[in-house]
Amino acid sequence: MSIYRIEKDALGEKKIPADALYGIHAVRAKDNFPGNTPFPVEWYQAVGIVKVACYRTYRKFRDAAVKKLGNDLPFKPINDEILDALIAAGGEVAEGKYFDNFIVPGVQGGAGTSINMNINEIIANAALLKTGNKCGDYTYIDPTSHSNIYQSTNDVIPTALTVASIKLLQELEEKINLLRQKVETFEKQNREKLRPGYTQLQEAVPSSFGLLFSAYNEALSRDWWRVSKCFERIRQVNLGGGAIGTGIAIPRFFIMEVVPELRALTGMKVSHSENLSDATSNTDKWVEIHATLKAHAVNLEKISSDLRLLASDIAGEKSITIPEKQVGSSIMPGKINPVIPEFVISAAHKVYSNDSLISSLCGQGAFELNAYLPVIGCSVIESLNLLISCNSTLLANLFSGLVVNETAGYNALIFSPSVSTALSPYIGYHKAAEVASLMKKKKINIFEANRILKAIDDEKLKTILQAGNLLKLGFSLDEL
Numbered sequence: 001m002s003i004y005r006i007e008k009d010a011l012g013e014k015k016i017p018a019d020a021l022y023g024i025h026a027v028r029a030k031d032n033f034p035g036n037t038p039f040p041v042e043w044y045q046a047v048g049i050v051k052v053a054c055y056r057t058y059r060k061f062r063d064a065a066v067k068k069l070g071n072d073l074p075f076k077p078i079n080d081e082i083l084d085a086l087i088a089a090g091g092e093v094a095e096g097k098y099f100d101n102f103i104v105p106g107v108q109g110g111a112g113t114s115i116n117m118n119i120n121e122i123i124a125n126a127a128l129l130k131t132g133n134k135c136g137d138y139t140y141i142d143p144t145s146h147s148n149i150y151q152s153t154n155d156v157i158p159t160a161l162t163v164a165s166i167k168l169l170q171e172l173e174e175k176i177n178l179l180r181q182k183v184e185t186f187e188k189q190n191r192e193k194l195r196p197g198y199t200q201l202q203e204a205v206p207s208s209f210g211l212l213f214s215a216y217n218e219a220l221s222r223d224w225w226r227v228s229k230c231f232e233r234i235r236q237v238n239l240g241g242g243a244i245g246t247g248i249a250i251p252r253f254f255i256m257e258v259v260p261e262l263r264a265l266t267g268m269k270v271s272h273s274e275n276l277s278d279a280t281s282n283t284d285k286w287v288e289i290h291a292t293l294k295a296h297a298v299n300l301e302k303i304s305s306d307l308r309l310l311a312s313d314i315a316g317e318k319s320i321t322i323p324e325k326q327v328g329s330s331i332m333p334g335k336i337n338p339v340i341p342e343f344v345i346s347a348a349h350k351v352y353s354n355d356s357l358i359s360s361l362c363g364q365g366a367f368e369l370n371a372y373l374p375v376i377g378c379s380v381i382e383s384l385n386l387l388i389s390c391n392s393t394l395l396a397n398l399f400s401g402l403v404v405n406e407t408a409g410y411n412a413l414i415f416s417p418s419v420s421t422a423l424s425p426y427i428g429y430h431k432a433a434e435v436a437s438l439m440k441k442k443k444i445n446i447f448e449a450n451r452i453l454k455a456i457d458d459e460k461l462k463t464i465l466q467a468g469n470l471l472k473l474g475f476s477l478d479e480l
Contacts, residue, residue: 002018003017003018004016004017004018005017005018005134005135005136007023007024007136007138008024009024009025009028011028014027014028016136018134018135018136019135020101020125020135021098021101021121021122021125021126021135022101022102022103022118022121022122022125023117023121023124023125023136023143025113025114025117025118025120025121025143026102026103026104026114026117026118026121027103029103029104029108029110029114029117029118030103030104030105032108032109033104033105033107033108033109033114034105035105035106035107036105037105037106037107037378038105038106039102039104039105039106039115039378040106040164040377040378040381040382040385041096041099042164042167042168042381042385043115043160043161043164043377043378043381044093044096044099044102044119045093045094045095045096045164046094046160046161046163046164046167047093047115047116047119047156047157047160048090048091048092048093048094048095048119048123049090049091049094049160049163049262049265049266050156050159050160050163050239050262051086051090051093051119051123051147051151051156052087052090052091052094052265053239053258053261053262053265054149054150054151054156054239054258055083055086055087055090055149056087056261056265057150057254057257057258057261058078058083058149058150058254059080059083060253060257060261061150061251061253061254061257062077062078064253065077065251078146078149081131082127082131082140082141082146085126085127085128085130085131085141086123086124086127086141086146086147088126088127088130089122089123089124089126089127089130090123092126093119093122093123093126098122098126101118101122102118102119102122103118104118106374106375106378107374107375107378108374108375109371110371110374111153111154111157111369111370111371111372111373111374112153112154112157112158112373112374112377113153114374115153115157115374116148116151116153116156116157117143117148117153119147120143120144120147120148121143121147123143123147124138124141124142124143124146124147127141127146127147128140128141150249150250150251150254152241152242152243154238154241154242154243154244154280154369155237155238155239155240155241155242155245155276155280156239157373157374157377158237158238158279158280158283158373158377159237159238159239159262159270161373161377161380161381162234162235162237162270163262163266163268163270164377164381165234165289165380165381165384166231166234166235166268166270167268168381168384168385168388169227169230169231169289169384171388172227172384172387172388172391173224173227173228175387175388175391175392175395176220176223176224176227176296176391177224178391178395179220179391179394179395179399180217180220180221180224182395182399182400183213183216183217183220183399184213184217186209186213186399186402186404187210187213187214187216187217188210189210189404190208190209190210190212190213190404190406191208191210192208192210192467192468192471193208193209193210193404193406193409193410193467194206194207194208194209194409194410194413194467194470195207195208195209195212195319195409195410195412195413196409196412196413196416196418196419197211201309203412203416203417203418204418205418205419205421205422206413206418206419206421206422206465206470206471207471208467208470208471209319209320209404209406209409210471211471212306216299216303219299219302219303220299222295222299223292223295223296223299226292226295226296227292227296229292230289230292231269233285233288233289234285234286234289235268235269235270235271236270236271236272236273236274236279237259237262237270237271237272237273237279238272238273238276238279238280239258239259239262239272240254240255240256240258240259240272240276241255241273241276241277241279241280243280243368244277244280244281244368244369245275245276245277245278245279245280245281245368246276246277247276259271259272277368280368280369281365281367281368281369281370282365282370283362283365283370283373283376284362286358286362286376286377286380287358287359287362289380290354290355290358290359290379290380290383291355293351293355293380293383293384293387294351294352294355296387297347297348297351297352297383297386297387297390298348300344300347300348300387300390300391300394301344301345301348301349303344303394304340304341304344304345304348304394304398305341305345307320307322307338307341307398307402308322308338308341308342308345311338312338316412317405317408317411317412318405318408319404319405319408319409319412320402320403320404320405321402321403321405322338322340322341322398322401322402323340323397323398323400323401323402324336325339325340325397326339340393340394340397340398341398343390343393344390344393344394347386347387347389347390348390350382350383350386351383351386351387354379354380354382354383355383357375357376357379358376358379358380361375361376362376411445414445414446414447414465415439415443415444415445415446416439417435417436417437417439417440418436419446419465420432420433420435420436420439420446422464422465422470423435423455423456423461423464426456426460426464427455427456431455432455434453434455435449435450435453435455438452438453446461446465447461447462
């Protein structure tokens with residue numbers, strides 16, 4: 001038995017491993033794009049479900065055509081055995097099966113034709129095996145005439161990207177909310193636990209751990225809201241539009257029915273674009289969506305950077321301790337590094353670089369199509385997966401186990417000369433500055449400095465420095 005089969009296309013012949021589910025189009029793409037950048041399995045799976053929607057819609061069209069015209073059809077209809085096999089194979093692709101036969105790298109040319117044809121070949125050959133035929137027997141089931149019936153790369157691949165992205169956005173939305181809820185718990189638990197605030201890495205006016213976590217909670221709430229708005233921004237697809245959105249060579253019945261079929265299969269609120277040509281040629285929706293992802297990455301970096309600094313050895317007595325997750329050195333015994341914040345910061349910067357790439361390549365669209373959709377899509381999915389991972393690990397490996405040292409925070413505050421700002425309404429700026437100067441010079445706390453200077457009554461000072469008074473918004477004349 002031969003270990004190879006010969007496949008032909010308009011450019012010639014290629015040897016293909018006899019039992020491979022990929023074919024000549026995928027092999028040419030692999031030869032032409034020799035990189036090994038991974039293609040996202042989520043996008044691969046989404047192509048599978050889009051294909052199933054197309055096959056099911058084709059069956060409806062075929063049956064309607066036969067009912068109207070009888071056997072006097074101008075085309076040879078695909079029979080049920082082939083359709084059933086295509087639907088089954090497409091469903092398996094949607095589950096991630098046969099991904100080892102997808103050999104096209106993520107960075108490629110051709111606007112996604114290689115993606116589409118590699119999956120067409122996988123579906124055709126899987127269907128051939130299901131019907132008792134051999135791989136490559138395209139006289140019975142063909143990757144183009146059957147797997148790709150009434151489809152184009154230019155509507156299937158971007159529609160699948162939308163489906164994959166919606167699924168990941170749903171997961172990201174959930175992960176952000178879970179992290180936000182955890183941060184909100186810290187906010188409530190530490191509402192009146194005092195600490196010095198910091199501006200430009202220097203001690204500033206009094207604050208609390210509750211206020212610190214409340215700022216994180218608000219930022220994550222905004223992210224949660226923004227992500228929830230993404231679904232509306234990307235739900236319109238161009239499936240059925242064909243090569244450039246005009247629907248040429250595609251039955252109007254198919255065009256009208258294929259998106260509702262996809263909606264029924266996925267449970268997603270996808271809809272036909274009102275202008276299929278626009279949806280085919282313009283990719284600005286990915287720029288818009290990724291801007292939301294970038295904003296979320298910025299907030300995650302800020303949170304992680306803050307906690308990394310507060311938990312660092314440079315900070316002296318740590319007011320926050322983060323969990324020790326792994327040994328930090330191959331040579332220094334006992335060293336533990338803040339690997340979770342470092343991971344999140346690294347991932348955030350990868351998202352920023354993806355944002356620049358997506359913006360520049362979306363601008364490279366020419367006339368009716370953007371040839372760079374594969375790299376745009378891979379970058380969008382990479383950013384989504386990175387942010388899902390960041391939220392997951394912050395929840396599981398940082399906030400679950402984070403400890404607030406109330407005593408260290410309070411001591412840092414009362415020994416900070418900046419706490420004297422709280423006295424300014426009562427004794428004036430210059431007298432408060434004397435208190436701050438003495439604290440700094442003698443390295444004493446504000447109570448000790450006040451006993452020396454007698455700037456204000458000791459009991460009044462204690463009242464002023466109570467958490468409820470320090471943290472309320474401004475002061476009233478009655479308090480003076």
